[in-house]
Amino acid sequence: MNFTEIEKKWQKRWEDEKLYSFDTSKRDNKYYVLEMFSYPSGAKLHVGHWYNYGPSDTFARFMRMSGKEVFQPMGFDAFGLPAENYAIKTGIHPKDSTLKNIATMEKQLKAMGASFDWDYEIKTCMPDYYKWTQWLFLQFYKHGLAYRKEAPVNWCPSCNTVLANEQVVDGCCERCGTTVVRKNLTQWFFKITAYAEELLAGLDKIDWPEKTKAMQRNWIGKSTGGEIVFTCESGDKFSVFTTRADTVFGVSYVILAPEHPLVDKLTTPERKAEIEAYKLACSKATEIERLSTSREKTGAFTGAYCINPVNGKRVPIWIGDYVLYSYGTGAVMGVAAHDERDYDFAKKFGLDIVRVIRSADGGDDSLPYCEHGVLVNSGKYDGMTTDEAKVAIVKDLEKNGNGALKTNYRLRDWLISRQRYWGCPIPIIHCPHCGEVPVPEDQLPVELPYDVDFAPDGKSPLLKCEPFMNTICPVCGRPARRDPDTLDTFVCSSWYFLRYPDAHNDKQAFDPEIINKMLPVDKYIGGAEHACMHLLYARFFTKALRDMGYLNFDEPFSSLVHQGVILGPDGNRMSKSKGNVISPDEYVGKYGSDAFRLYLMFGFSYVEGGPWNTSGLESIVRFMERVERLVKKSVDLGTKNGEYGKAEKDLDFVRHNTIKRASDDLKVFSFNTAIARLMEFVNAMYKYMDGNINAAFLRECVEDFVLLLAPFAPHFAEELHEMLGHRESVFKRAYPTCNEKALVRDEYEMAVQVNSRVKAKIVVPADADNKAIEETALADDAVKTALGTLRPVKVIVIPKRIVNIVAK
């Protein structure tokens, strides 16, 4: 069979018949399968795309054959940095390169033979989409979830431009090598922290990989503790957040983040130079470096002091880069005796180390002592446990306004503005008289202008486009300027799943009535690298829109699966620079899409992925040819009925076992084991053909097999299905269901262990009780021999599996 030829034939037929069109009258029976959409990069479809989309299409086809009205759309996450960088390098406009790339990818995705319904395609860079991204931004703005504040960015002083973290290599600009510094800019934020608690709680209700949920929980990073106010000798106040208020009597210094606004004010004149130098040094360190616990602690003394509110002690104020301005209050109390980092810091700078906690059982008393324990040197709190004192001290401080119990989250608000061209313009107008004014909804979209100079020179590219920037204030009608920033592309991808089912609505972002029926997504498939960002942002959007009254569900993706990563043959991540990139085209051209997809499903554990290896691909082709011969043979044999004896019963067992196992495995994305079962079924049919053949029965098995195979190798199965004399598409047929009766066995083989070593096999009737199994085991000759002079003291029987005789 010429696989590549039949693929074209069937793809055309599917398209002509609109086989995969979603029937909107059957929304009640919908099953929404969604693969994370693609970024249209310059290269062709990568093995990673095939690995994401191929197996999930198999799942979608299985659900379709299982009677669900499957909705499986596809689209493109088309804004983003790479297209802009490409444009800077080559002069090709991002819009032109992106649309061209999309056209190529569409063609390739179609050639893959996936059952996408292209009628619902989305491209985030088109005005008919980003109009609604802007509309959503405005809703967030109106509900107080979008705001502006100063935030640090990576800044290249030579290129005069903001850099993405990715563009910073070893602390230097990837383009010119200049040392990158951090600089504050006024930026737009979404208040995702308002949903921290619900984002955390919601994780318990969704069917997601545990590891992803664990990552999100830690990312949100809830911790309960207290805020304690320290008053400076200058009269200024600042608070620290701590989970260990019980150690507050042990404070020997406090540290402010170098970016803390009080630093400049507090620093004494003689310390100014040192502090400034230190701040400059900090602006060059990345956050990851700053948080490293193994890095040597650094810091500088401001010369100022504050008062410890619990004991009136005078405490020096330092700055240190292990304190982040973005977490907690941007200040911590230094308790050298009971915190690793504080201990290192105090040791290095010769600060006091005061013990205020000892272990409850008088055990290990070395410092730093970071466990919970009992208070000492803490005045009236001496003798309290950590848990008691943590609350008692803060409550006492609260009476004087010097403290409060507080829950803190590591999660920060989402910085959404970018000083870039190729993104969705922010629909805000800055009016000299009226201030920040949202663009009226009837003026959307704010179109991204085409003719813009986006060479990096220190300004947002749109800022240099006067026709774009100059506008009229919608409130007062006087000249005003547009916001020159664009939105983070994660904003575009935080709601695309809501747009798909109503993709062409030009009146609203989506019709809530439709969306409430079509969502949540029943199965979402994509890379694990999105665990903490995209997947969290999408959840945030869903919850915010629910509170605004547009949605009636809480979570966008009820069930989530991550595919693994296919590595290069050398075991490294595929990259052009390593020269280990595998091009699917070469193999697809030679063996066809079905063989390639089967190989990807069979050769790897789906969630693990692994290194590419070509040899398995040929074996898949051999398997397909073996299947083809089997079907031809069955066609030749005809359908004459014959005897149903032991051979038939045995084959029937394999047949129904295959149906059961393949279906169960497909439900959990265990494609490799499902295909292994299909191979066993084929092997069993070949073995059966060695004896007397009941042609009618064999045909039944072959028919079932072709149906079982269909989701895995759609074109091939269609062809076989046609060979068997069927006219309609195999995807209009139902997936075979298991006849449990065929799986009932009269007897089982069980292993018998003596002292946990297998010594014998026994066969027992299926309905034997534990007592009977034990007796059979003890009566077995091999068991008797193994026991020798030992006497059984205990017999453990696990029905249908094992007997273990414990003997002395």
Place this chain on the structure above:
RNA sequence: GCUUGUGUGGCGAAAUGGCAGACGCAAGGGACUUAAAAUCCCUCGGGGAGGACCCGUACCGGUUCGAGUCCGGUCACAAGCACCA
């Protein structure tokens, strides 16, 4: 560094706490063929003799009648760490 995972034959991988290595690749042997390809059959973790038996799921320890699986620790690798998407 922090968070989260992963570690099983020559290779890809399977194993609700219950016979480790299903299914396949590679390799070796055989059948068919003038020959080759294709196809079919057999062997295939290590030691031992092709037996009995012993060892074996990164390493060390623990729980259990029984551990690849659960618990504690160690090592190695991978992903993410907030402007790549």
